[in-house]
Every structure is written in structure tokens, then in C-alpha cells.
Amino acid sequence: MVKAAVLGASGGIGQPLSLLLKASPLVDDLALYDVVNSPGVAADLSHISSPAKVTGYLPKEDGLKNTLEGADVVVIPAGIPRKPGMTRDDLFKINAGIVRDLITGVAKYCPKAFILVISNPVNSTVPIAAEILKAHNVFDPSRLFGVTTLDVVRASTFVAEVTGEKDSRSIVVPVVGGHSGDTIVPLLSLARPPLSIPTDKCDGLVNRIQFGGDEVVKAKDGAGSATLSMAFAGFRFAESVIKAVGGEKGIVEPCYVYLPGVPGGDEIAKVVGIDFFAVPIELGPNGVAKATNPLGSINEREKELLEVAIKGLKSNIDKGVEFASAEPAKL
Ligand SMILES: NC(=O)C1=CN([C@@H]2O[C@H](COP(=O)(O)OP(=O)(O)OC[C@H]3O[C@@H](n4cnc5c(N)ncnc54)[C@H](O)[C@@H]3O)[C@@H](O)[C@H]2O)C=CC1
Ligand SMILES: O=C([O-])CC(=O)C(=O)O
Numbered sequence: 001m002v003k004a005a006v007l008g009a010s011g012g013i014g015q016p017l018s019l020l021l022k023a024s025p026l027v028d029d030l031a032l033y034d035v036v037n038s039p040g041v042a043a044d045l046s047h048i049s050s051p052a053k054v055t056g057y058l059p060k061e062d063g064l065k066n067t068l069e070g071a072d073v074v075v076i077p078a079g080i081p082r083k084p085g086m087t088r089d090d091l092f093k094i095n096a097g098i099v100r101d102l103i104t105g106v107a108k109y110c111p112k113a114f115i116l117v118i119s120n121p122v123n124s125t126v127p128i129a130a131e132i133l134k135a136h137n138v139f140d141p142s143r144l145f146g147v148t149t150l151d152v153v154r155a156s157t158f159v160a161e162v163t164g165e166k167d168s169r170s171i172v173v174p175v176v177g178g179h180s181g182d183t184i185v186p187l188l189s190l191a192r193p194p195l196s197i198p199t200d201k202c203d204g205l206v207n208r209i210q211f212g213g214d215e216v217v218k219a220k221d222g223a224g225s226a227t228l229s230m231a232f233a234g235f236r237f238a239e240s241v242i243k244a245v246g247g248e249k250g251i252v253e254p255c256y257v258y259l260p261g262v263p264g265g266d267e268i269a270k271v272v273g274i275d276f277f278a279v280p281i282e283l284g285p286n287g288v289a290k291a292t293n294p295l296g297s298i299n300e301r302e303k304e305l306l307e308v309a310i311k312g313l314k315s316n317i318d319k320g321v322e323f324a325s326a327e328p329a330k331l
Contacts, residue, residue, distance in 0.1 A: 003029035005071040008078025010034035012227030020235035026242045032056040033067040068109035079119040081225040088121040088180040099125040103132040111138035122146040122179040124320035131324030141261025142287035148278045149233035151175040154212040177309040184210045185309045189299045244283030251283045265291040
């Protein structure tokens with residue numbers, strides 16, 4: 001039995017993500033939570049002929065508790081998205097409190113669940129989540145993930161556009177660091193199969209992967225940011241976690257984790273000098289089975305990108321940690 005919960009299920013990401021989870025044979029029970037419209041989304045999805053039972057809850061009448069009790073996987077796309085001219089950090093003011101309160105619910109009602117944080121700024125919302133879980137004495141770093149899969153998906157897609165590869169799924173690019181602009185570090189030198197792209201084109205590609213989110217924000221022109229590609233990416237990551245927990249071996253997905261607390265992470269934390277960082281993670285029955293370190297063999301250009309990313313991440317992480325200790329949840 002796998003119960004998945006989506007917090008922020010009525011939103012631009014929440015709805016298509018919930019659709020993909022409902023369509024998945026790997027999910028038996030799907031609980032949807034939002035401050036608006038979640039019973040409607042649940043009623044709609046419940047007519048789909050797939051195994052998952054779907055329920056929808058609002059905050060009233062213990063909605064968060066009912067959503068989370070018994071949940072194995074909790075996916076969190078709740079919060080406001082960007083408009084043109086905004087950075088992800090501009091979302092902190094509103095989304096930090098939303099994530100803090102939802103994670104407090106997770107700590108109380110399903111402390112052993114795998115938690116997948118999509119809400120931006122991921123660089124800061126994941127440290128907030130960690131602090132809240134710590135405060136409740138239920139923090140298991142192997143079960144808390146910042147979802148950076150969209151960066152990996154974009155890397156495959158954009159590289160394929162340059163190389164002419166028809167099936168972008170066959171291109172795997174490790175993307176490390178964080179999830180915003182120059183904290184995103186695509187490691188093209190470690191792509192599989194190896195790439196033969198001229199250096200000048202590499203710089204353009206790296207920039208497109210780092211700022212791919214801006215392309216969508218600009219094109220949507222005030223109506224939000226990536227939702228459908230994020231639903232695809234979020235589902236891919238959730239499915240990977242569910243499969244690994246179910247015993248499937250060899251699943252590796254880059255994601256943003258608390259390095260000192262996960263197997264193999266301590267050494268990488270020493271190299272980068274910060275605690276939260278995305279690296280390729282081998283998933284297993286308990287979440288993170290092993291953090292892998294691709295940084296030993298990167299090229300000089302990538303080392304420069306890494307340095308910039310670490311600087312930005314440091315302040316994003318500190319901001320999240322400070323917020324969580326200054327403004328503990330009121331729930
Ligand atoms: N990690 C990533 O790669 C990506 C992250 N995002 C982020 O995902 C978040 C959601 O984006 P969209 O779905 O486009 O926004 P949206 O505005 O369409 O949907 C957000 C949903 O969250 C709900 N919500 C707000 N406060 C809530 C609360 N306290 N409890 C439960 N639900 C609540 C809203 O009612 C709404 O339905 C944004 O912060 C966005 O920046 C977006 C794309 C990629
Ligand atoms: O750009 C945004 O604000 C949404 C996001 O995180 C992405 O598309 O990568």
C-alpha cells in the first residue's frame with residue numbers, strides 16, 4: 001500500500017502532478033490538500049479508472065491531519081510562483097511560512113514520510129523544513145528532498161536540441177548545487193553518453209539550463225512559472241522514490257539534500273563547505289541510500305561555476321535556517 005499526499009494540489013503544478021500520481025499503478029491512496037478547491041480536484045480525478053483512491057481536503061475539519069495520516073510520500077508544491085522580474089528568493093516572504101506550517105503538519109502526522117519539497121525558493125525552503133523537523137525531533141535527512149529534477153530534465157532536453165539526439169531521455173547530465181539561476185551547476189563534462197560540443201556552445205547551454213525557469217516565466221507573461229514540465233519532473237522523482245522504497249535497485253536522481261546526514265554525504269559537505277547541496281543520489285528503501293560525489297573530475301570552467309553556486313547557496317541556506325528559528329510554526 002502506498003499513500004501519496006500532495007500539498008498545494010489545486011495549483012498549476014498540483015493538478016497535473018496529482019493527475020500523474022492518480023494514473024500511476026504504484027499509488028493506492030492519493031490525498032489532496034489545498035486552501036482552495038481540493039475536494040473538486042479530487043472528485044474530478046476520482047472518476048479516472050486507475051487503482052488509487054482519491055480524497056480531497058481543505059484546512060477546515062482537520063484537513064491537513066486527514067491528508068497526512070498514513071502518508072508514505074508527501075509532495076509539496078504549495079506556494080506562490082514567480083512573475084516576470086522576480087527571483088525565486090523574492091518568493092521567500094510568503095512561501096517560507098507556508099512550507100514551515102505544512103512541514104509542521106508532516107512532523108506531527110506522518111513523521112516517517114518521504115518529503116519532496118517543490119515550493120520555491122527550494123534553496124531555502126528545504127533548510128526550513130529540516131529545522132522544523134529537527135525541532136520536532138523527527139528529522140531523518142535520508143527522507144527529505146528538494147526536488148531539482150526539472151533542472152535535470154531541462155539539461156537532457158536542451159543538450160539534445162544542440163546535439164540533434166532524437167530521444168533526449170538517453171542523455172543524462174548530472175546537475176548539482178541548488179535550484180536557482182547560478183546556484184544550478186550542470187556538469188556537461190560528465191554527461192552520458194559523453195558530449196562533443198564546442199566550448200563556446202557549452203557556455204550557452206549551461207546558461208540556458210541555469211535560467212530555463214526564466215524562459216517559462218517570461219513566456220507566461222505574468223500567469224506564473226513552469227507547471228506542466230514541473231509536474232512531469234515532480235512525478236518522475238516521486239515515482240523514483242516509490243520504486244526504490246519498493247526494492248528497485250540502481251535508481252539515481254540528483255536532488256537537494258542535507259549532506260552531513262546522509263550516507264556518503266559527509267565527505268561532499270566537507271568539499272563544498274555547506275550542508276545543503278544537490279548531488280546525484282542513489283535511492284533505496286529508506287530514501288537516500290548513497291550520495292555520490294561527481295566533483296572530483298569536473299573541469300576548470302565547472303569549478304568556477306561551483307564556486308559561484310556555493311556562495312549563493314550559503315546565503316540562501318542561512319536565510320532559511322534563521323527564519324525557522326526566529327519564527328517557529330504556530331500550529
Ligand atoms: N522545484 C522546482 O523545480 C519548481 C518549483 N516551483 C514552485 O512551486 C510552487 C507552486 O507553483 P504553482 O503550482 O505554479 O503555483 P500556483 O499558485 O498555481 O499553485 C500553488 C497552490 O498552493 C496553494 N497554497 C497556498 N498556500 C497554501 C497552504 N498554506 N497550504 C496548502 N496549499 C496552499 C494555492 O492555493 C495554490 O493552489 C511555487 O513556489 C513555484 O515557484 C515551480 C516550478 C519548478
Ligand atoms: O522559474 C521558476 O520560478 C519556477 C522554477 O523553479 C523553475 O521553472 O525551475
